[in-house]
Amino acid sequence: AQTVTQSQPEMSVQEAETVTLSCTYDTSENNYYLFWYKQPPSRQMILVIRQEAYKQQNATENRFSVNFQKAAKSFSLKISDSQLGDTAMYFCAFPGPGGGADGLTFGKGTHLIIQP
Amino acid sequence: DSGVTQTPKHLITATGQRVTLRCSPRSGDLSVYWYQQSLDQGLQFLIQYYNGEERAKGNILERFSAQQFPDLHSELNLSSLELGDSALYFCASSPRPARDTQYFGPGTRLTVL
Numbered sequence A: 001a002q003t004v005t006q007s008q009p010e011m012s013v014q015e016a017e018t019v020t021l022s023c024t025y026d027t028s029e030n031n032y033y034l035f036w037y038k039q040p041p042s043r044q045m046i047l048v049i050r051q052e053a054y055k056q057q058n059a060t061e062n063r064f065s066v067n068f069q070k071a072a073k074s075f076s077l078k079i080s081d082s083q084l085g086d087t088a089m090y091f092c093a094f095p096g097p098g099g100g101a102d103g104l105t106f107g108k109g110t111h112l113i114i115q116p
Numbered sequence B: 001d002s003g004v005t006q007t008p009k010h011l012i013t014a015t016g017q018r019v020t021l022r023c024s025p026r027s028g029d030l031s032v033y034w035y036q037q038s039l040d041q042g043l044q045f046l047i048q049y050y051n052g053e054e055r056a057k058g059n060i061l062e063r064f065s066a067q068q069f070p071d072l073h074s075e076l077n078l079s080s081l082e083l084g085d086s087a088l089y090f091c092a093s094s095p096r097p098a099r100d101t102q103y104f105g106p107g108t109r110l111t112v113l
Helices: none
Strands: A003-005 A010-014 A019-021 A024-026 A033-039 A046-052 A064-069 A074-079 A088-095 A104-106 A110-115 B005-007 B010-013 B019-024 B031-038 B042-050 B053-057 B064-068 B074-078 B087-094 B108-112
Touching: A003 A088, A003 A104, A010 A019, A019 A110, A024 A074, A033 A064, A033 A074, A046 A064, A046 A074, A074 A088, A104 B042, B005 B087, B010 B019, B019 B087, B019 B108, B031 B074, B042 B064, B042 B074, B074 B087
Parallel strands: A010 A110, B010 B108
Antiparallel strands: A003 A024, A019 A074, A033 A046, A033 A088, A064 A074, A088 A104, A088 A110, B005 B019, B019 B074, B031 B042, B031 B087, B042 B053, B064 B074, B087 B108
């Protein structure tokens, strides 16, 4: 079975600081994607970033970047210059067997609080 | 805005009742996924449809069913509702049935009293 583990239930940092959220996963597949989704207080699920496992280069989207370590099955999210609007639950997600045809498996989430 | 729409936003009903949640995928997306988010179970995949056909089932109860119509919108039917069915129900869509990014709708909050 696919598993996704987020070991930090809650994190709190000051505005403008850099924060890293961790995620580990377990899979026997070789070709897959990994995702980080953000869920602000509005409860909308918003895609933050996507990483293809076959790509050696880490994905970057503006202030968001990942550190993807395929051998270690680790997929952390780094948020630079954090802003108050980054306050949200962050979920690491991984497609189930078949590349996601069985839906995404989500971690339990990390509640990130950005303090002014 | 992801382009995925869900109605209604909120639904309050009583135990034993039946409700229908509706989802319209992003333009061009053929796959629709349903997820349930509850406090105790987290985010769980329920079911996927691709171009009108059921593609995969997750942790969906027998009291729940879904379908996807020719115009690609989907409905999730929940019957014989129990208190424990209270949750946020998300619909997501993607162009293909696998190996694609899933974009989520705003969700329907169901409260069973």
